[in-house]
Amino acid sequence: xxxxxxxxxxxxxxxAMRVATAMEKLHYVLHAPQGDTYADLLFTMIExxxxxxxxxxxxxxxxDLGKDTAQIFQDAAREAVERFNPQAIIVGASCTAELxxxxxxxxxxxxxxxxxxxxxxxxxxQRKENWGAAxxxxxxxxxxxxxxxxxxxREGRRPLANILGPTALGFRHRDDLVEIRKILDxxxxxxxxxxxxxxxxxxxxxxxxxDFNIVLYPEIADEASRWLxxxxxxxxxxxxxIGVGATRSFIADVAELAGxxxxxxxGDTSSRMPWWSRSVDSTYLTGKRVFIFGDATHAVAAxxxxxxxxxxxxxxxxxxxxxxxREIRAEAxxxxxxxxxxxxxxxxxxxxxxxxxxxxxxxQMERHIAKRLGLPCAVISAPVHVQDFPARHSPQMGFxxxxxxxxxxxxxxxxxxxxxxxxxxxxxxxxxxxxxxxHHAAHSxxxxxxxxxxxxxxxxxxxxxxxxxxxxAYAPAPATAAxxxxxxxxxxxxxxxxxxxxxxxELKKIPFFVRGKAKRxxxxxxxxxxxxxxxxxxxxxxxxxxAR
Amino acid sequence: MSPxxxxxxxxxxxxxxxxxxxxxxxxxxxxxxxxxVFCGLTGIIWLHRKMQDAFFLVVGSRTCAHLLxxxxxxxxxxEPRFATAIMEERDLAGMVDAQDELDRVVxxxxxxxxxxxxxxLVGSCPSEVIKLDLAKAAQRLxxxxxxxxxILNYSGSGIETTFTQGEDACLAALVPVMPxxxxxxxxxxxxxxxxxxxxxxxxxxxxxxxxxxxxGVLPARDxxxxxxxxxxxxxxxxxxxxxxxxxxxxxxxxxxxxxxFPFGAEGTSDWLxxxxxxxxxxxxxxEQVLAAPRARAQKALANLRxxxxxxxxxFLPDSxxxxxxxxxxxxxxxxxLIEVGTPYLHRAHLSxxxxxxxxxxxLSEGQHVERQLDRVxxxxxxxxxxxxxxxxxxxxxxxxxxxxxELVFSPIHGFDQAADLAELFARPLRRRDLxxx
Numbered sequence: 001x002x003x004x005x006x007x008x009x010x011x012x013x014x015x016a017m018r019v020a021t022a023m024e025k026l027h028y029v030l031h032a033p034q035g036d037t038y039a040d041l042l043f044t045m046i047e048x049x050x051x052x053x054x055x056x057x058x059x060x061x062x063x064d065l066g067k068d069t070a071q072i073f074q075d076a077a078r079e080a081v082e083r084f085n086p087q088a089i090i091v092g093a094s095c096t097a098e099l100x101x102x103x104x105x106x107x108x109x110x111x112x113x114x115x116x117x118x119x120x121x122x123x124x125x126q127r128k129e130n131w132g133a134a135x136x137x138x139x140x141x142x143x144x145x146x147x148x149x150x151x152x153x154r155e156g157r158r159p160l161a162n163i164l165g166p167t168a169l170g171f172r173h174r175d176d177l178v179e180i181r182k183i184l185d186x187x188x189x190x191x192x193x194x195x196x197x198x199x200x201x202x203x204x205x206x207x208x209x210x211d212f213n214i215v216l217y218p219e220i221a222d223e224a225s226r227w228l229x230x231x232x233x234x235x236x237x238x239x240x241x242i243g244v245g246a247t248r249s250f251i252a253d254v255a256e257l258a259g260x261x262x263x264x265x266x267g268d269t270s271s272r273m274p275w276w277s278r279s280v281d282s283t284y285l286t287g288k289r290v291f292i293f294g295d296a297t298h299a300v301a302a303x304x305x306x307x308x309x310x311x312x313x314x315x316x317x318x319x320x321x322x323x324x325x326r327e328i329r330a331e332a333x334x335x336x337x338x339x340x341x342x343x344x345x346x347x348x349x350x351x352x353x354x355x356x357x358x359x360x361x362x363x364q365m366e367r368h369i370a371k372r373l374g375l376p377c378a379v380i381s382a383p384v385h386v387q388d389f390p391a392r393h394s395p396q397m398g399f400x401x402x403x404x405x406x407x408x409x410x411x412x413x414x415x416x417x418x419x420x421x422x423x424x425x426x427x428x429x430x431x432x433x434x435x436x437x438x439h440h441a442a443h444s445x446x447x448x449x450x451x452x453x454x455x456x457x458x459x460x461x462x463x464x465x466x467x468x469x470x471x472x473a474y475a476p477a478p479a480t481a482a483x484x485x486x487x488x489x490x491x492x493x494x495x496x497x498x499x500x501x502x503x504x505x506e507l508k509k510i511p512f513f514v515r516g517k518a519k520r521x522x523x524x525x526x527x528x529x530x531x532x533x534x535x536x537x538x539x540x541x542x543x544x545x546x547a548r
Numbered sequence: 549m550s551p552x553x554x555x556x557x558x559x560x561x562x563x564x565x566x567x568x569x570x571x572x573x574x575x576x577x578x579x580x581x582x583x584x585v586f587c588g589l590t591g592i593i594w595l596h597r598k599m600q601d602a603f604f605l606v607v608g609s610r611t612c613a614h615l616l617x618x619x620x621x622x623x624x625x626x627e628p629r630f631a632t633a634i635m636e637e638r639d640l641a642g643m644v645d646a647q648d649e650l651d652r653v654v655x656x657x658x659x660x661x662x663x664x665x666x667x668x669l670v671g672s673c674p675s676e677v678i679k680l681d682l683a684k685a686a687q688r689l690x691x692x693x694x695x696x697x698x699i700l701n702y703s704g705s706g707i708e709t710t711f712t713q714g715e716d717a718c719l720a721a722l723v724p725v726m727p728x729x730x731x732x733x734x735x736x737x738x739x740x741x742x743x744x745x746x747x748x749x750x751x752x753x754x755x756x757x758x759x760x761x762x763x764g765v766l767p768a769r770d771x772x773x774x775x776x777x778x779x780x781x782x783x784x785x786x787x788x789x790x791x792x793x794x795x796x797x798x799x800x801x802x803x804x805x806x807x808x809f810p811f812g813a814e815g816t817s818d819w820l821x822x823x824x825x826x827x828x829x830x831x832x833x834x835e836q837v838l839a840a841p842r843a844r845a846q847k848a849l850a851n852l853r854x855x856x857x858x859x860x861x862x863f864l865p866d867s868x869x870x871x872x873x874x875x876x877x878x879x880x881x882x883x884x885l886i887e888v889g890t891p892y893l894h895r896a897h898l899s900x901x902x903x904x905x906x907x908x909x910x911l912s913e914g915q916h917v918e919r920q921l922d923r924v925x926x927x928x929x930x931x932x933x934x935x936x937x938x939x940x941x942x943x944x945x946x947x948x949x950x951x952x953x954e955l956v957f958s959p960i961h962g963f964d965q966a967a968d969l970a971e972l973f974a975r976p977l978r979r980r981d982l983x984x985x
Contacts, residue, residue: 001607001633001649003657010614033673035587035706038615040937050944052937059583062707065677076582083918095609096673096707099640124609125637 006345006365008320008383012122012132013094014039019136019220020090021053021168022196026140027086028055029077031069031097031104046386047169056080058097070102077108081115088144088201089113090136092120116201118143128343130219130295130321133167137196138223144201147231149208158190159258162210162234164225165217166197171298171382172396173197176216179398180241183251186265189258196220208232212257216240216397218297219321242301244273244309244402271399273406277310285410291316291357293340293348293366294381296324298396300331302361302380305405307335316340316355318348320363345369356517359413364388376412380405497523500535507539521546574907576893581916584937585866585891586953587706588714589672590619594957595718595767596629598742601665602771604630605657606704607650607682608672629664631657635674646678650685654699664697666771668718671703698725698772710891712789712867712956715742719766722774723796726766729778736762737823738775738802740794741787744959745769751786751810751962754820757837760827766793777802782826784819786810786961789868791894808900809872810961811969812880813845818900841963848967849880855974857882862924864934865889865915866952873933873955873969874909875901881970885909886927889920931977948980 013030020028021043030036037057043049058076060069081089091104105119118139122132163180166173177194184191192210193203213228213236215221225236235257241250248266255262276282290312292302296319306312317332318340319325325341332339340351349369352360360370360377364385370377379388380396395401499507510518518539525542526534589612592604606612613632620628633653638644650669658664667689669682686701693699702721704714719740729736737760739751748765755763764775766783779801785794788809798804807822808815817838824834861883863870870890877883887910895902905911912920917938924932924947932942932949939949950973960969 001635001639001646001653003631003653004613004634005628005631006617007610007613007632007634009610011610013611014614033587033706034583034585034710035589035615035673036611037582037584037937038586038590038618040584041618041935044938044940045936048940050940052941057582059581060707062676062705065707079581079918095611096677099674099677123637124611125635125640128610 002344004344008343008345008363008365009129010039010042011095011124012127012129012135013092013120013124014042015129015132015134016090016092016120016122016136017043017053017055018129018133018167018169019140019196020055021049022166022170023054023140023199023201025087025200025202026054027080027084027089028053029073029080029089029091029104029108030055030057030094031073031092031102032057032059032094033096034059034061036094036096042169046384047389048386049168053168054084054086060097065100069097069100070107073102073104073107074111077104077111077113077117081113086115086201088116088118088140090118090120090140092122093124095124098122098124116143128321131323133220134223134323137164137167137220138227140196140201141204141207141224142227144204145207145228145231146205147208149206149232151209151211151232154211154259158188159212159260160190160192160210161254161258162192162207162213162228163194164213164215165219165221166194167217167220168197169382170197170217170220171384171388172394172401173217175393175395176397176401178393179395179400180214180216183241183247183265183398184254186268187251187255187258187260187262189254189260208234210234212236214254219295219324240297240301241397242298242401243305243405244271244399246301246304247271247398247402268399271402273309273399273402276403276406282310282410285413286311288312288359288413289315289355289357290359290361291352291355291366292380293318293320293352293360293362295319295321296327298381300327301396303331303335305402306361309402310406310409312359315357316351318342318351356514356520358514359409361409378409378412496532497526498533500533503535503539506536518543574902574911577910577912579912579914579916579919582918583710583865583891583915584917584935585915586619586711586935587615587673588704588709588711588717589615589670589706590711591704591714591718592616592630592670593620594742595715598745598769599666599767599771600769601663602629602668603657603661603664603666604668604670605654606630606632606670606672607675607680608632608635608670609674610634612672612674629661640678646680647685647688650682651689654689658693658697667693667697667699668721669699669701670718671701671705673705673707676703676705676707700725710865712787712869713792713892715787716790716792719790719793720796722767722771723777723793723800726774726777726800728800729776729780731779733776733778733780734762735780735782735827736764736776736778737827738764738766738777738781738783738797740766740783740785740797741790742767743786743961747959747961747965750964751820754837754841755823758820758824758827758829758834760823760829782823784823785897786819787869788872788894788897789892791892791897794897806900808875811872812876812966813842813849813963814880815872815876816845816961816963816966817842845963845966849970852967852970852974853881855977856970858884859930859977860884860886860927861973862887862927862929862932863889864920864924864932864938864952865891865912866933866935867956868892868894869955870933871898871901871905871911875904876969877973879904880966881973883973886929887912887920887923889913889915891915931973933973948976950976 017039020026040053043053056076058072060072064072091108093104108117120136120139166177193207213225213234215225215236215238228234229236237253239250239253241247251262251265290306292299299319303314303317306314314335317335317337319328320343329339345365352369360366360375361380363381363383367377367379394404522539522542525545526538531538589606596604613634639646639649669686671682682701686699690699700721702717709717768774777800781802782805783797783802784805805822805826808818810816810819821834868890870888874885874888878885889912893913932947933952934949936951939951942949959965
């Protein structure tokens, strides 16, 4: 058993729902108990869809167990086909139905339905949402693709591509697709099919007509694309065009497969990010320590942008989906950090607290962790909340995506000049470390509480009360300790070091966003040197020792 | 001819006790099929806010954790006092002993959260289907961790409970551990059902003014300080979904005070008066105490009446609050009821409200969501009360909706919330008329 408050991914049948909801004229008959319809809300509320997901839940109850659950499934399937008249259905079980072993695949096969019924085996107790989406898409493609389809000869026609991977509830999938179509237009490539998003089962039948595939989201389309490679000899573009560099590589890869000239697409004048990043206000971004966590695809892309396009230092990199851990490990090696592969948010919280970073890029969960630790944060990956399904055009991919990313990531940071002034005048009585950037809630009640807590001046022997949201005791102890250390430089009661009043005062003068790190470094240095007392000398010896 | 006569399922009979003569003939549409409802686990979202020293540990699957996270919205971020012990392949394959695993998880949890005084082990569909004995686990762990932590168990599974029935199951689990009152103790009042603190305080003030001295509340804010219970306890339900809790209270000798539910000026008056009658409070005194707050509520409701009067409303099943709320909207705001759907109809507890709802109103219990939506489309009500899985899709079809879950999460009981409750229904209608684009 795994203790969890927050889960980065839902169960695999939610992945199947994401594929079914993305498609048209496909229906999902899901063997599931009452209550599993909660998942509809993800689509109708978070993504704001104006249609119910095309899912029929059998909704069995305790009194049905052991007698007619199989019959209930068949009735639900028959009714769904009659009512919705889909071109195909997918059938499967949720976690509870998996335990009662009714075999939806066999049951629907025996019914002689007027449309194909694709059976899904989604092991709920081993696998998760992304895997469920990938498996569902693969099974649909395998079942519906017309294997006898012969590609038309290339002479006298434009190249054809499939765009694979966009789903319902995908982070920015809607707008990424717009950008990718734009690039293909510039390269003179026609789109044979986008799938799952917007495709019907009949469209899927023609998937073999394309000259090559473009996998936008490996988490969802990788497995299907490999089968297509084997079955139709369709080569595949696997470069994910997030960031300016990655977009250029993507254009080159597509152009090569299409036999097209990449120049018009590469010369896209809407790409402002490189100049924004070179302009002098961005100088202060140099070497900013950034912690990155999310799904592997977005995390790897973000790490590359951070290093090569914004001049950040990546001080932490990880993903929650084990299936793509290899990609994270490779990128972490390039960044010179330990990869973090975990789906336990408490482990992530601890890693962030220990990384002494200045910016967190992550999911909805990291947004909260960062809020708690008082760190700037931007969202780069699902799971996300309703505000990350925006009304405005906000892609992550292509040159416009890079523009969006620059704005999104830099916004939470203090603007360069303002940071400089804050540092210059931090002794000024009207400034305090607690005053953040002018475009954020710098005077929130919490900060006021912090000021009060500091004014109350706890006795030096007792650790000060951390200023945190109520009910935070669930946070891991190390993070708590770190948070306390960040909140107040006074040594904790159990600290092995004695800070002189002078050194302590000096520590307070260090900008708050690096103070925790300075304190830890100084203590580590003191330990190595065998010094128990930390005075001004020690502080500056340590600073010299760790100088970047 | 009633539209019901043509619908299957209306003729089915259920055994009923003590129903009023008028009720006996009332046809109820009972349907089975897909139900678009939450399971009882969702109750944890508000129960853990109420019981400040309690922790809710669901033993379930990733789906359960995902549901709680989705239902809690951003509340998941307040590091709430609930979590899921997610069962994995190893637990199902018998590679590890589920009870040992549970011990490990609970011990880790109690180490991390020394502030927990009551721990609920909450059953789910997967744990119920594999027959994981959580009652035994609660007993065993309780023996280890008492007196510091009390460990209880109930089931919030979807196969057994719908949405608010999770609260019912939880409170029913608390009843056996309530301290006993001696048989000769003076009469005491017990308010049963989770209420927002502000509402609870209003009611306690009113009972005090009425002259009822001893008033307990279930659930208590402090789980280790439960009210006492005995044959001289008279309990009054603040929520309509507490059938199991009521049975558990009756089993310990407590007696129910028959009343309407405290929604609106009339519902709240009826509720308070019923309690006052039970405690032999002088009627003139009761009138004096209630006159001012009731007048305040009526005045506030009068302001909203023009927006709601004559508007046609349908309730889809969600929380069992549907019947009392329908009564309130019909009697106190002049709305016209089209269909009132409820996941479960407790005729005895709702008898006073049911008596007010005319025979032309379609009452339905249970759900076949597709057929019910066909009826909504045919009826074209001015406003449809439904869950969030249906609200936006119905809006897209041009129907105005009110999402039902808010009725469970907002302060809506009592005199001073009567207008807030009406406003919840008036707002979507006003917004519909306001928007020009």
